[in-house]
Amino acid sequence: MTKKILLLSAYRSDSHASWAKWLTQNLAADWRVLELPGRYYRWRIRGNPLSWLDELPELLHDWQPERILATSMVDIATIKGLLPQLAAVPVSYYFHENQFAYPQGEGQHNSVDPLMVQLYGALAADECLFNSDFNRQTFLTGVDALLKKLPDCKPAGLAARLGQKSVLLPVPVNAVAGGEKIPGLILWSHRWEYDKKPELFLQLLQLLKAQNADFKLALLGARAQKIPAALTHIRKEFSAQILVDAMVSRADYEYWLGAAEVVVSTAIHEFQGLSVHEAVSAGAVPVVPDDLCYREQYPASFRYTPGDMNAAAQMIGGVLAEQFRPLPEVKSSADTWQQWLCYC
Incomplete structure (x- = not known):
């Protein structure tokens, strides 16, 4: 029944x-x-x-x-x-x-x-x-x-x-089909709000620029009516690198996830990390803080000391230089939710 x-x-x-x-x-x-x-x-x-x-x-x-x-x-x-x-x-x-x-x-x-x-x-x-x-x-x-x-x-x-x-x-994750990678594409797929620390992302991009890294940007995620200062600065300083800067449709969102080589988090708050999960399922390399929910989701080789953008930049530099590491497995909790339904 x-x-x-x-x-x-x-x-x-x-x-x-x-x-x-x-x-x-x-x-x-x-x-x-x-x-x-x-x-x-x-x-x-x-x-x-x-x-x-x-x-x-x-x-x-x-x-x-x-x-x-x-x-x-x-x-x-x-x-x-x-x-x-x-x-x-x-x-x-x-x-x-x-x-x-x-x-x-x-x-x-x-x-x-x-x-x-x-x-x-x-x-x-x-x-x-x-x-x-x-x-x-x-x-x-x-x-x-x-x-x-x-x-x-x-x-x-x-x-x-x-x-x-x-x-x-955990929240079920529907795997996103990977597409053809755009060389050097770095993905930001979070809300542009204080708890995701976009100012640290700006700092990270400036460090990559100082290292003469060749990268491009996909700036996704919801943004409030009041544009955060970090996003305004990124738009000005890195306009030549930005390929997309919008809250896009689901189909376009999945395209950019599949095209990204790297997905970055600089968050100080993350309970589930769904956007990073989806990007990793599409073949992006995660670069995330050694903190929050990320510790239980990704091996240490994908985590940097929280707030240390130099360490994050070094990790990204290695990926962009084609020093690829095996991607972590993204586990779906679909079976666990089916079990919950059976026993609830």
Whole structure:
């Protein structure tokens, strides 16, 4: 009998949307999906029970789920309290990210609210699913650190209890077909935001230029209305090297992944590294920090000391000089998700 699953995603960013699409297309279940747009982050994480206050009862009028799969942006504890029909439905709480380890950007104010939403959600869930061990460990460490700051009347061993129901379940990666490589093409496939540190990428390009490296650039990834200073500088200083500079269609995105020789990350925040995964599946050599989720995904020979652009430039120089190393294997978690469906 087909299992009835309610998928709740409170912040439909590109990675969340890709994940939800893969699940509903590849796992045989009776899915109902509610998603909210990926904008107004603080309102989304705190207000999603209100946003769905009328829509959820209407959905449940003639359909009752057997399992809820909710992202960690969903205030599932409040939703279950507001809707008695959902109170006894088992919950799998999926952590694409955790707010305990999310770096704070300039102008952002620190608030305990997002932390408490995820903590209560994890407590209300029957299982906590994480896309990487880095994500899992930083969440549990963050819970411990938060409790130490609270004055009194605190439960003991809370992180250990949550750890007992925490499972590693990476986002499925659909391999991208490799194409004909463009010699010297370096790929940036991340959001142009503070947590991806584009200013370090600029520094890296300047080092390669100083070394007389012959390279070209594919600048992909979402960009905000306010263009970051690093991107403006790259456009000016490296205009002759730029082959593409846009948020392109999926077909064009896969073309550039297949054409790239190198994919670079300079991130200070990365829980799953999906864009690098996809590029590696298409035959690009990863050059990533020895940090974050990358440590569990790629051998040490593809990782540089975080922030050390000289080391990153040396690695890229070796690739561009045709000192190729075997590409790391990109494992798909499709079978693991099939197992989850069988046992949930």
